[in-house]
Amino acid sequence: MTPNFAVVQIEMPHWRTFRLWLPLFLLWIPLILLSPIILIVVVAVCLVGRVSPLRALGAFWAITCSLPGTEVTVHTDGNHVRVKIL
Amino acid sequence: MNENRRQILEMLAGGKITADEAERLLAALDPAPTAVPEFTGTTSNGAPVRTRAKYLRVLVEADESMTGVKGQTTVNVRVPMQLLRAGVRLASLIPAQAHNQLDEAFNRKGIPITLSQIKPENLEELIDHLEDVTVDVDGRDGNMTKVKVFCE
Numbered sequence: 030m031t032p033n034f035a036v037v038q039i040e041m042p043h044w045r046t047f048r049l050w051l052p053l054f055l056l057w058i059p060l061i062l063l064s065p066i067i068l069i070v071v072v073a074v075c076l077v078g079r080v081s082p083l084r085a086l087g088a089f090w091a092i093t094c095s096l097p098g099t100e101v102t103v104h105t106d107g108n109h110v111r112v113k114i115l
Numbered sequence: 116m117n118e119n120r121r122q123i124l125e126m127l128a129g130g131k132i133t134a135d136e137a138e139r140l141l142a143a144l145d146p147a148p149t150a151v152p153e154f155t156g157t158t159s160n161g162a163p164v165r166t167r168a169k170y171l172r173v174l175v176e177a178d179e180s181m182t183g184v185k186g187q188t189t190v191n192v193r194v195p196m197q198l199l200r201a202g203v204r205l206a207s208l209i210p211a212q213a214h215n216q217l218d219e220a221f222n223r224k225g226i227p228i229t230l231s232q233i234k235p236e237n238l239e240e241l242i243d244h245l246e247d248v249t250v251d252v253d254g255r256d257g258n259m260t261k262v263k264v265f266c267e
Contacts, residue, residue, distance in 0.1 A: 033124065036138065050134050080208050088208055091201035098170065098195040105188040115141050 032096045032114045040109035053114075119144055168246040168266035170195055178259040187259075196266070200242050206233070 035051040060067070075082040099114045120141065127137040175190040182188045209217070214230045221228045250264040 030120075033120075048134070078210050079212070080210060085208055088201065088204045091204060092198065095195050095197035095201045098193070099198065100191075100193040102191040103189070104191075105182070105184050106186040115138070 030097060031093055034115045036111070036113045036115060038109070038111040038113075042107040168196055170267050171199060171245065172263075172265055172267050174261075174263040176259070176261040181254075181260050196242065196246075199245070200239070203239075203242060206230075 032053045035053055037049045037051065039047045039049075041047075071086065072082045075085050096114050100112070102109070102111045104110075123132075123137055123140045123144075126132045127134065132140070171194045173190075173192040173194070175188075177188045177190075179185060179187075209230065211231070217230050218228065221230075246266045248264065248266065250262065252260075252262040254260040
């Protein structure tokens with residue numbers, strides 16, 4: 030399953046908690062529109078690098094699909110930043 | 116997309132639930148396992164059943180002397196094991212002509228690895244065994260940095 034949202038949460042002392050939901054699924058729209066160009070570029074790059082385009086696309090698709098669940102939290106001096114991919 | 120997940124997203128889009136509620140519901144669909152992975156049940160003959168680790172967790176705690184930032188800094192990274200598996204597949208995309216250069220670079224750093232000898236099944240095995248790995252690093256001589264790597 031591809032990532033649908035990225036949640037960015039920022040907490041700072043003396044500030045209200047700021048949480049931003051980034052709708053990653055909306056990236057499908059430009060991606061689909063540009064897909065012919067992207068496909069040509071990917072195939073060209075793979076041929077130059079002597080890599081199978083199918084394997085390359087498969088690997089990148091697998092990475093994209095396994096991104097949900099990734100979480101990074103940094104806390105320092107009362108500041109708190111959290112990025113979560115759902 | 117999972118049907119339950121789709122319903123939650125539709126409810127969020129329709130304004131029936133808040134973003135916080137949606138996050139809680141999505142989290143409930145994919146519950147995070149407990150911190151220590153180990154054995155969670157037994158088979159009919161009493162043998163323990165091991166659950167498969169879903170995430171690799173990296174915890175870093177560093178003090179002021181290391182970061183230059185006032186107070187303690189904590190970094191907590193959770194990486195899905197599936198992402199690691201997908202990542203190692205990228206290694207199979209390295210062009211053959213780059214193997215020699217990489218091998219030489221590894222050897223210069225004292226890492227005797229021959230990339231061409233590493234097969235996808237070896238990498239899968241490596242990831243599987245990562246589930247058993249726990250790394251604890253504690254600083255010495257007043258350095259309070261702690262690094263913890265484990266699967267959960």
